[in-house]
Amino acid sequence: MSVLARWCARHRFVVLGAWAGAVVVLIGLVVGMGSSFRTVADLPDSESAHAYTLLGPSAGSTETGRVVWHTAGQAVDSAEVRGEVTDMLAKIASLPGVEAVASPYAADDPSRLSARLNTGQNTAYADVTVTDDVEVAQVQKIAQSIESDQLQVETGGQAFAPETKAGGIAEAVGILAALLVLLLMFRSAWAAALPIITGVVGVVASLLFVMVGSHVVDLSSESITMGSLIGLGVGIDYALFIVDRHRKALLAGASVTEAVGQAGNTSGRAVIFAGLTVIAALLAMFVVGMGVLTGMGQAAAVTVAFTVLAAITLLPALLSVLGQRVLSRRQRRLLLAGGTVPAATGMRARKRHRRAPARAWAGLVTRVPKPMAVLALVVLAALAIPVLSMRVGEADASSDPAGSASRQYYELMSPAFGGGVDATLVLVAETPDAGSVRALDALVSQLPAVPDVASVSAGEPAGDGVQVVRVTPSSSSGAEATVDLVHHLRRDVIPNAEAGSHLEVYVGGRTATDIDVADALMSRLPLYLALVAGLGFLxxxxxxxxxxxxxxxxxxxxxTIAVGLGALTAIFQWGWGSDLLGVGDGAPISYIVPVMIVGVMFGLSMDYQVFLVSRMREEWAHTRDNAHAIRVGVAETAKVIATAAVIMLCVFSSFGFSGQRIVSCIGVGLALAVVVDAFVVRMVLVPALLRMIGDRVWAYPRWAERVTPRLAIEGPAEEVAPSPAEVRAPSGQVDAHPAGDLVGATGHASAAADRR
Structure with missing residues (x-):
């Protein structure tokens, strides 16, 4: 790695030109080709998938939306309202992409009209069947053109669901907050800007690449947002570790090129290791067996790969261009002075170092490890408990933000037609003979008596020997009662109706599909957890x-993963603050969220674990003193880990205000999990447990030693060792301690100071 880093430093303008050229080429490809994002309807093997198969390919080619209107002071079926609404619906029916409009004023279908003026349920709606070519905005404009003080009109349903957009401003605020944290850490504007620049360039290049790749691989449009969320966080973190190690090398007396090589050979190796673990966890999403998640994992893995590449190539080139400007002004003045730094100054610095908060904290954890471990476990358990009640599903309009168009649509529909009006279950029945037709008719007559069933339609032919029955629940699609209804129909009601006949009935529809996807995910999530945990262990x-x-x-x-899932369960499912984030009330957690949290947090936790334990391991190899190794490891990595976690908090939490429920869930879950992982797990629990276990924590079986390949995460630091009395250095060298560097002495010097 040092060879690559030094080459990039010496050929800095070639590297910068290569990155600029690559971005320009990718921009040209995106401008010329555009993107081809599409939602992958890759359903698990389930009843709902089989129901879609029976209905044929045309079942997924159209969608149905609804136009609902509510009158005040006059009947919804009055001649005046009829005339206005009928003209409006005729205009919608004439739009391109609109296949059919079912009006409630048709004589044979009064089910779409609730003319109960005295109860305030004076409402009606029309079903609008559309194709992908329809202009939703045009439909909404025509529908709302007849609104008045006495007539309120809203659109909703699957076809007219509003498209939420990322905040943009919130993400920019998150990046600025991260820049401020870096400024406070480095006391140098250039050093603070480098991680931001490297992370942003890596993410931009990767997202352009993903847009081009969408022509080859099935990817959903959410892949862009997910990639930027993950890429910005890890990209800034990775660059931070390398910049921090580069500054240490400069302060220890290395030249700029030597410092770049040392940073690449130490932190650069760790960055590659951490990046590969994140990529492996993201690619392992294929075990879940859902195309949309696999695509998101692939896009996020590409983003992480680009950020790693930027950290080990672009960053060394930028460090070479900036030279000593990555140091603070005080540090540069000391370097320019050359000459001699008195030993007393160094001694005072070392005393301050021993009294530093990080070293004091490390001493406390190693002195009383059992109470600290118990305290950490109590905190983790309290934060993780909500995960036991986590429900996986899809949010519906009932949980959308108050005042939003979709929420207003729901608030018009539900009082008049029930909360489950948009959660219709489609029962697809195979009726090969007369006996099965009679069995289906008997089932239809029994369904109204089933708890939580609001209405049942008569069987409609949907092909040769296939009929469709529509069942409307009393509760919304996101309600637990609707989930129980689907399971009850499949487990009890339908099997009883099928008995003694050739009738086969499958429960399908959008609501049933969401339930099947959630069930499939929860059945495979333990496998995914075991896979990433096993991979991390190896x-x-x-x-x-x-x-x-x-x-x-x-x-x-x-x-850490349990804490992240527990936090988002409390916030987004229980509703403890979700409204403040602009995503509405509590609702089930989308099936995408747990998998993304598991994959990303696995990689980030590994990153901090490697950074912490590698320093402990280094000190253990020098001293064979476990308590001392843990103390030094915590003391010398605490500040960088804490800074990295705060940066992650800024970046990830900014996505919590994106306005998109899924993105907000992932951003807030990752932000809280990262903070807890850094400050509770890595700084308290892990060192306390390692201290309690004692020296045997470093033991390794001899047989395993013989067969295990050697993997050097961090190469030798090649640090310049200052003289014990004073540091006499040529121009460009200075003792690190009086310059106020961020991490204390390393190796034996640090060990001796710690023992004193």
Whole structure:
């Protein structure tokens, strides 16, 4: 890695030109080709999927939306209202992409009209069947053109669901907050800007690449938002570690090129290792067996790969261009002064270092490990408890933000037609003979008596030997009662009706599909968790040649994931603050969210674990003193890990205000999980457990030693060792301590100081 880093530093303008050229080429391809994002309807093997198959390919080629109107002071079926609405519906029917409009004023279908003026349910609606070519905005404009003080009109349903857009401003605020944190850490504008620049360039290039790749691989449009969320967070973090190590090398007396090489050979290796773990976890989403998640995982993995590439190539080139400007002004003045730094100054710095908060905290954790471990476990358990009640599903209009068009649509529809009016279940029945037709008729007559069934339509022919029955629940699609109804129909009601006949009935429709997807995910999520935990364990075994250290790491990673899922359950499912984030009331957690949280947090937790334990391992190799190794490891990595976590908090939490429920869930869940992982798991629980286990934590079986390949996460730092008395340096070198660097001395010097 040092060879690559030094090459990039020496050929900095070639590297910068290559990156600029690559971005320009990708922009040209996107401008010329555009993108081809599409939602992948890759359903799991389920009843709803089989129902779609029976209905044929035309079942998914159209969607149905609704236009609903409510009158005040006059009957909804009055001649005046009829005339206005009929003209409006005729205009909608003439639009391109509109296949059919079913009016409630048709003599044979009064079910779409609730003319109960005295109860305030003076409402009616029309079903509008459309294709992908329809202009939804035009439909909405025509529908609302007849609104008045006495007539309110809204559109909703699957076809007219509003498209939420990312906030943009919130994300920019998150990046600015991260820049401020970096400024406070580095005291140098250029050093603070480098992680932001590197992360943004990596993300921009990757997203352009993903847009081009959407012509080859099935990707949903949400892949762009997910990629930017994950890429910005990890990209800034990765660059932070390299910049921090580069500054240490400069302060220890290395030249700019040497410092770049040392940073690449140490933090650069760790960045590659961490990036590969994130990529592996994201690509492992294929075990869930859902195309939309697999596509998102692939897009996010590409983004992480680009951010890693930017960190190990673009960043060294930028560091070479900037030279010593990545140091603070005080540090540069000391470097320019050359000459001699008195030993007393260095001694005072070392005393301040020993009294630093990080070192004091490390001493506390190692002195009383049992109480600290218990305290950390209590905090983690309290934050993770809500995950036990997590429900996976899809939010509906009933939980949309108050005042939004979709919420107003729901508030018009539900009082008049019930909360489940948009949660219709489609019962697709195979009726090969007369006996099965009679069995279906008997089932239709029994369904109104089933709890939570609001209405049932008569059977409609849908092909040779296939009939369709529509069942409207009393509760909304996101309600637990609707889930129970689907399971009750499949487990009890329908099997009883099928008995003794050739009738086969399958429960389908959008609501049933969402339930099937959620059930399939929850059945495969344990496999995914086991896969990422096992992968983390094996990678840490290779890195540290220990059994107990990887075990502690794997278990603590699972604890962090549980905290993230528990936090978003409380906020977004229970509704403890979701309205403040602009995404509405509590609702089930989308099936995308748990998988993304597991994949991303696994990689980030591994990143912090490697950064922390590798420093402990280095000190253990020098001193064979476990308590001292843990103390030094925590003291010398705490500030960087804490800074990285705060940056992640800024970036991830900014996506919480995106206005998109799924993106907000993932952003807030990751933000809280990262903070807890850094400050509770890595700074308290892990060192406390390692201290309690003792020296045997570093033990490794001899047979495993012989068969395990060696993996060097961090190469030798090649640091310039200052003289104990004073540092005499040529121009460009200075003792690190009086310059106020961020991390203390390393190696034996640090060990001796710590023991003193």
């Amino acid at each position: 990678l840490l075994v290779l890195a540290f040649r220990s059994v107990l250290v990887p075990l502690v790491g794997a278990v603590s990673n699972l604890a």
